[in-house]
Amino acid sequence: MSLAVLRSRALAGMKALGVSVEVHLANGLPSLTIVGLPDAEVRESKDRVRAALQNAGFEFPSRRITINLAPADLPKESGRFDLPIAIGILAASGQIPSRELGHYEFAGELSLSGELRPIRGALAITFAMQREGGAQRGFILPQANADEAALVAGAVIYPAATLLQVCAHLAASDDACRLARHQPHAVTRLPDYPDFCDVKGQRTSKRALEVAAAGVHSVLMVGPPGAGKTMLASRFPGLLPPMTDQEALESAAVQSLTGGFSADNWKVRPFRSPHHTTSGVALVGGGAVPRPGEISLAHCGVLFLDELPEFDRRVLEVLRQPMESGRVTISRAARQSDFPARFQLIAAMNPCPCGYLGHPSGKCDCTSDAVLRYQGRISGPLLDRIDIQIEVAALQPDTLLADADGEASSIIAARVALAHQRQLARQGKPNQALITGDVERHCRLDQSGELLLRKAMLHLNWSARVYHRVLKVARTIADLADSPVILVEHISEAIQLRRGLREP
Template identity: 55%
Template sequence: MSLAIVHSRAKLGIQAPAVTVEVHLANGMPSLTLVGLPETAVKESKDRVRSALQNANLDFPSLKRITINLAPADLPKEGGRFDLAVALGLLAASGQIPADSLEHCECLGELALSGELRPVQGVLPAALACREQQRTLLLPRANASEAALVRGVHIIAADHLLELCEHLRGERQLQPVPTDSQPQAATGLADLIDVQGQAQAKRALIVAASGNHNLLLFGPPGTGKTLLASRLPSILPPLTEHEALEVAAIQSVCGSEPLQAWPVRPFRSPHHGASAAALVGGGSQPRPGEISQAHQGVLFLDELPEFDRKVLEMLREPMESGVIHIARAREQLSFPARFQLIAAMNPCPCGYQGDASGRCRCSPEQVQRYRSKLSGPLLDRIDLHLAMHNEPFSLAGQTQGDLDSSSAAKQVSQARARQLARQPCLNAHLDLSGLRDHCQLSDADGKWLEQAIERLGLSRRASHKVLKIGRTLADLAGEEAIGRQHLAEALQYRQLDRRLLG
């Protein structure tokens, strides 16, 4: 009787919970049993492992009663990521490799029938967990560059099962994968200078970027709404290493290429036909949706009223909390979703209400029906509403005085630095106590704002948004106190509130 224990990691959300692979060999009727809530791909691992060991000229203990337990038993196991752990467990239990060589290791990888190691998804969260617990990660060489994004983790990568066996026996040592190098910065981001005119819209974009505020742009087609939104990543500050690893971990779980350029923030632009599961996450085996893939970045929703209203309503909670909770019968998962929402829409069904051409023929009822696709609670959660209009343009391109991304990014960086020096978060994420501490007004300005809020019919949440925007405007101006000029400008960015629709 012999028992071998190998550690692996299960892919569950963006976490990598530890899984212990226990291999027990005993005398008796030859059989192989795999237990521990394995799904089909995991159940098939016993056939892949058997062929891989035999084709690699390793002994498969076929004359023993083999029990493979994937613990904890109540955690669903899926994918081919446990193949390597099962194979090494069988080899350790049968004495072909020393069992103590696996004591401080985690194993991830799928096995080909020839014994070659194939890459799997979700390696980055496992690498983060291994670094925290000071364990060595054994994985396919094709996953090495992804795992190496985590600085300080000990990684051993191989192309074939035999290479790992020789390494664990001490016959031929594999060199650890270097993790000191950092990805190169991306170049070629779209520049804000490409947008001609629209000075007020550019100002609103800088305000939104400075305080991480949500922004809704509405106006006729061709005014530059989408063009402007696509320039937002070029003026946002670079990701920190911690933020970049969070983003890369989500991409790894979703099967996308992990983040290769540290400064680039995600920019997600789903089509308006996206389902609820695609936008917020879910499915029979829950996966992160677009809002989680936009974590620490930008979620751009073009043609906002064309999205299904029920889908849009699901954004309300994560816009406030920065987390999306997915509940299923067997499990409950939480995915990060701290995204900045930028949305664009037309002012009416035909798109030309308010245009100087006068081509709009939509009735007030049609306009109201179109705009009512967006609920009041959703609009309340969008900090800035700005109307855009067609402006004269020149085919000659940029004109003198046009703002470029470099200049705008400098303003944004300075404003954010002031916020983080004063408080632990950006202005858009201030709670009620933060509003009381950092958004104080003089008595005269406070009374003036109360009268304006009552006259415009703003909700309590919308009034808090006005205060936060005023705080950001003061930070952009380098001023300690929020002045009336900041509040007046902030109120101008609430153009879609209910009493302003008429």
């Protein structure tokens, strides 16, 4: 047989689109041509495949070899096509039987010795197979990717360490020489987050983070250096409700696209903390072949931006749309790629350039203009979208010298989980996700509450967006108190959680 056809997948954003790998051997001068929009990595596969076949003891055909990756208008990238190309050449040249090729999909990068190296996007590929009814087909892939691919329930995974093992599996007439189907390992280890009991003082800040965790609200912490902003943020994931299976799969699929997923991180909330020199593309995603950025890698977890005003303003502005929609679309001339970006933003900043505005030591010497310019690096539209804005005060020496006496994360997380369940039972989503109609339905106030909120709006010049966000925070505070209605004390606390930036 001089023609072999195999199945594989190409990544396009979060999608793994089917690719037909067609290998044809013809008479003529020896050559190998790959067509079908291959990028440089795919074109280089001919040299890896040639060396892998020869070092594995096979004959590389001295014929005219044409490899077509269909559909022709879909860009193909990465080395995952090495394995199907090599198997196709062997099947087309008659060195292995081709009778079972239609029962499998193949993906894997080959070393020159014939070993299979891990690939990106194994979980996304397995997802796509299941959605498209490919459960009856097996997926042959490198051993290192087996655990993440097996996270998809019902997937038929056959991991292999070398090209020879795959060939033996396809040529075997009995089960003794076949690849063993991979059995997923049950993950019983609970996530291990830093504990809030280590934080001394800062009761107001801890309360604000508890409210944020319960309602999935974004937070801006403003305070002098050494007040504990980073320490508080690093412990925040321990307050969030446990990840559902769907959330864990979505998060793992995004991380799989960058090759950064580990089975040890299953159901662990992502915590991403990019440096303030991060570019816009690194933050939201992009590139010639679009890949997820930090906001997508933080999907179902926490994005912590420390030293917020030090970020380039244009970089910060790209956060505005994903914070509202929970998704980001990367547009290129030829295609668009969608990535999920349902993250919880925790940001921290100093109140002024020197960091000591309002500090008890009184050592701030920044002028009013300098403070306004510094705080003005964060635009009004972005500040509008941050639900909770609090001041993290410097700790007194007596507090620092005393033993830590705060609540453990597990105790706070139990209250957060109950409040979260109340929200899901009432409206089917967290309070942060409520739209205008939902706010009017679920966040009604009594007369005294409306009067207090109206005064706050007039005094603080709040926009309509801020008004709705304060109402949603008040609804979360009421849920933590197990109150079916929003009381005036809940509105009062929500207003206090919206006053982080100190005016010079």
